[in-house]
Amino acid sequence: MGSVITYDDKCPKCKQETGFSDFYYKTSEEYFACQNSECSFSYSYQWKRDKDHKLITRDGSDNYEFSNLIMVETIYENGVKTVKELNQNKDE
Numbered sequence: 001m002g003s004v005i006t007y008d009d010k011c012p013k014c015k016q017e018t019g020f021s022d023f024y025y026k027t028s029e030e031y032f033a034c035q036n037s038e039c040s041f042s043y044s045y046q047w048k049r050d051k052d053h054k055l056i057t058r059d060g061s062d063n064y065e066f067s068n069l070i071m072v073e074t075i076y077e078n079g080v081k082t083v084k085e086l087n088q089n090k091d092e
């Protein structure tokens with residue numbers, strides 16, 4: 001719903017066109033997973049949410065402008081998961 005799914009996206013790691021990607025154009029959230037079993041690289045960009053799945057804002061208010069939200073980058077590479085909060089939104 002509200003997303004663009006691609007099944008043959010080029011993987012930035014193994015360069016094979018085996019990537020599954022899901023891009024939510026309304027929220028700019030993105031998910032990618034390489035289907036090459038020798039690679040298995042994946043990443044996601046999602047807005048930070050609390051345990052109730054409510055968006056967390058930078059200033060703690062109910063202003064849900066993208067500039068007031070926190071983009072969280074999650075990368076799985078070589079079996080290692082790296083989670084990083086970005087100081088700036090990736091499109092800026």
Ligand SMILES: [Zn+2]
Binds near residue numbers: 016034039040
């Ligand atoms: Zn790959």
